[in-house]
Amino acid sequence: MPSPATEEKRLKELESKLKQGKRKAQLLLRESNFKNITLEDILQHWNGSALKRNTDFFKSVEAVYQLEEKKRVKQKELDRTRSENIPDGLECGVCLDWLADSRLLVCGHSFCRNCLYRLYDAAENNIICPMCRIATIGQVDQLNRNYSVEAAIQSCRK
Numbered sequence: 739m740p741s742p743a744t745e746e747k748r749l750k751e752l753e754s755k756l757k758q759g760k761r762k763a764q765l766l767l768r769e770s771n772f773k774n775i776t777l778e779d780i781l782q783h784w785n786g787s788a789l790k791r792n793t794d795f796f797k798s799v800e801a802v803y804q805l806e807e808k809k810r811v812k813q814k815e816l817d818r819t820r821s822e823n824i825p826d827g828l829e830c831g832v833c834l835d836w837l838a839d840s841r842l843l844v845c846g847h848s849f850c851r852n853c854l855y856r857l858y859d860a861a862e863n864n865i866i867c868p869m870c871r872i873a874t875i876g877q878v879d880q881l882n883r884n885y886s887v888e889a890a891i892q893s894c895r896k
């Protein structure tokens with residue numbers, strides 16, 4: 739698997755290609771009969787069928803559309819590579835991203851504060867840990883912050 743740095747470079751290349759493509763499409767758009775709609779509008783409803791009208795403008799829109807698709811896929815791949823590189827214990831088991839403003843449950847597991855809000859059961863006034871099913875009584879904001887996790891994340895992400 740290519741390294742995140744290589745992937746990031748490829749994404750940047752795609753982005754600059756996309757920018758050029760958009761500039762070209764925008765120029766052609768201004769010369770076309772569709773002066774009142776934006777390129778973004780066209781892209782949103784684009785399905786390639788208009789390609790039959792084989793004009794430079796439609797070709798340029800198709801090119802931009804293809805590039806955006808590619809970029810979306812690449813971005814997703816990159817996000818996945820990044821999350822695979824989160825060290826054990828610093829990843830939130832709910833959102834699978836870096837722990838953000840982590841709070842410690844009585845069982846010893848930590849999750850993002852925002853993720854815990856979603857786990858909080860107001861009727862029971864507790865949070866069931868999704869990793870070990872042990873209940874922590876009380877609300878999210880009563881939980882202690884996990885300072886050691888926060889420090890470890892800071893030094894990892896420098």
Ligand SMILES: [Zn+2]
Nearest residue numbers: 830833850853
């Ligand atoms: Zn989370």
Ligand SMILES: [Zn+2]
Nearest residue numbers: 845847867870
């Ligand atoms: Zn737990």
